[in-house]
Structure formats: C-alpha cells, structure tokens
Amino acid sequence: MTPPGAMVVVPPTVGHVNHGVALANVVREAGFLPVLITGTAALGHVRRLNLEYPWACLPSHDLEHLDRDDPRRRPHLEQLCDPRLVRAAVRDQRDLVARHRAAMVIGKDYFAAxxxxxxxxxxxVSYYTDGVEALLHATSRQTVxxxxxxxxxxxxxxxxxxIDVDLATVPDTLRSGVLNIVRGFPRTAAVAPQAWQADEDTIVFAGALTYDASVAEVDRWSRLIAxxxxxxxxxxxxTTLGDPRRFAAVADAAQSPAGRWLVADPDDEFPAAASHVVVERYVPNAAALANATVVMHHGGHGTTLSALMAGVPQLVVPDNPRTQQSTHGLVLQELGVGQLMSAQxxxxxxxxxxxxxxxxxAVRARALGLSDRLxxxxxAYRSELTRRLAAVGRG
Structure with missing residues (x-):
C-alpha cells in the first residue's frame, strides 16, 4: 500500500532544493511518501539528483520577478503574495495533494502552501532554514x-x-501552531537558547539537514578527491555564484601554500589554474569535506553545517548582506573553528x-571535537523530528 504523501514546497534556488531534499528524506523516515515541489529554475538540478520519489518543477513556483538588488530584506515576499501567482500555485498544489493523498504540507516561504x-x-508545517532569531523576533529580515x-x-x-482560513498578518503567516521545523543547532545558532525555549511546543530543530548527492555519487567523488x-x-x-571576484584572490593564494586546491566553479569564472588547482563545475560538499584540510566558502547555511559535521575549519567570505552568512562566520569564529573575512x-x-x-x-582538534558533539x-534532533512529523500526519 502506498504511504500517505507529504508535500515539501521550497524555493527554486539550488541551495534551497538541496535542504528540501534532505527534509524530504526525513519525511520518508517518518512513514510518508515525500513530494518535492519547486520552480522551473531548479529543473536541471533536480533531474541530476535522480530522486526516488515524486517531484515537480512548476512555473507557478518560479521567482522570475525577484529583484535581488531590492534593499528590503525579503523582496520575494511581494511576489509570493501576488494574487495571480498565488492562485496558480494553490491550484497546482491542490492537484498534487489529491494525486498523492498528501497528509500534510511543509512550506518554506510559499504562502500558497x-x-x-x-x-x-x-x-x-512551517520550515525555516536559518536564523532562529528571525523566527522568534520581529527582526528586519521579516519586514516587507x-x-x-x-x-x-x-x-x-x-x-x-x-478557502476558509483565518490568515494572520504576512510575517506571522509563516508561523504554524502545529509544528515549526528549524534547521540548525541551538549550540551554533545566533540566538540564545532561552529565546526559543518559550516556543518549545511548536519548534523542533532538524539538526544537520544537508544534502549534496546520492550515496553512490558521494562515494564516487570521495574516491576521486582522495x-x-x-x-x-x-x-x-x-551552487549559485554570487560574486566571482573572490576567485582572483583564491587564484593568487593558490600560488603560495603547499598542497592541492579543489575549487567548485558553477559558472566557469575561475582564472586559468595551475596544475595543483582542480576546478570542477559541481562538487558534492560531503565528498570534498571528507578530505579537506580547510574549506573556504560564502557562509551559506548548508556548507556551514556540512563543514561543522565534518570537523573541517572554515574560512568564511560572505557575499550577500541580506542573509546570515556573516552571522555564521562570527559564530564559527567564536567557537574557535573558523574565521570571518569580509570581501574587502x-x-x-x-x-x-x-x-x-x-x-x-589546535583548531582542527576543536573542529573535530565539535563535530562529535553535533x-x-x-x-537526537532527527529522531524527535521524525516522531513529531509522524504525529502530525496522524492528526
């Protein structure tokens, strides 16, 4: 008998899709058939992942009108509340709920969900990828x-x-009285534990919710990188390159330290490389971090979590002030397992x-020790999340 479905609705950028897939895997552990829903911008990436469950890349879920230069913290909320676009997304989602007998909808930033x-x-069920302080407090990241x-x-x-529903004001609509999933660890979050303990009944941490590729693909890359x-x-x-100018500094640095360099360059922006510099369009983080001495990255949540779990020291150079990249770098620095460096x-x-x-x-030892604890x-977090998801599905 086919298990009940659980729709996981995420934005169509590759980074969001990756942790959406990770969450879908947890949903499957809880006894559901996950159905991943995203936009067409992620179509090529989703196909490459060879998912073992249903998925759909829908035009109604695209962020084609997103202005990345908008000074507001979350300009895409404007588009995601456009009645014309929301109605189309709702109709698509309702069809998928019926087709897959979905028992719940897990949404990240899609009000249609x-x-x-x-x-x-x-x-x-609300799903948050980072910034538990934005979840629990009215910060600028929630303003529109x-x-x-x-x-x-x-x-x-x-x-x-x-639809008979009592909607709260937009920033609060993301909250759910049933269950909020927050990806990450209180130990490394930018908010004190007491700030989320008050909402303990509706919040559960997902722990290391990361995904790079299938087990077979990670194993293949691990052997090559070793x-x-x-x-x-x-x-x-x-996986979406923000500011390629940092590559020039990396190419300059690669002339000095002894050793090999492995560079993920999705847009073919890296300067001509020396023989000891290996450049690939895509590298599964799990495979690279299993062999890395140090990882240099932008401070994205997935890479930060993956490196923490792997026990690899991190050099963080953020490129997006509208995200928590700098906060992640500061947390790593305070933990003694990383360094924050501005683009300047x-x-x-x-x-x-x-x-x-x-x-x-000493830094590597701290990173490995923190990895063991995380x-x-x-x-423990994953076990609790699985249990709570199963309970929500049972009603």
Missing part, C-alpha cells in the same frame, strides 16, 4: 514594505478560491594567512 493546506483540511497590503492579497485569494592528497584546500561559494579584506595574502591559522592542530545532537 498555507492556503493549500487550509483548502485541503490538512496540517501546514506593506505587510497589511500583502495580507489583503492573500485573503483575496482565499475568498476567490473558497587521490588529490593532502593538505587539500576546498573552495566553494555556493579578501586577498591572496589574507587567504594564505587565514588558511595557515585554521590549519593549526553528530550526537543531530541524531
């Missing part, structure tokens, strides 16, 4: 230009689609110095 769950009479106006838009959709030898310096600025400070010489500091045995935490 809230309305779909209400229309189908099934639980809606006209939350009341956006809420009116969503209520208009609910009325026209005959042949490069050590020390190995791994550089990745995400990023030079070949600075990278060489940073790598030398992070390569010290792995134990993650197992």
């Amino acid at each position: 809230v309305l779909t769950a209400a229309a189908c009479g099934i639980p809606y 230009s006209d939350p009341d106006g956006l809420t009116r838009n969503l209520r208009e959709v609910a009325a026209k689609e005959a 042949e490069l030898g050590r020390p190995l310096y791994y550089v990745t600025f995400g 400070e990023c030079s070949g010489e600075a990278i060489v110095d940073g790598i030398a500091n992070l390569s010290q045995p 792995r134990a935490d993650s197992e």
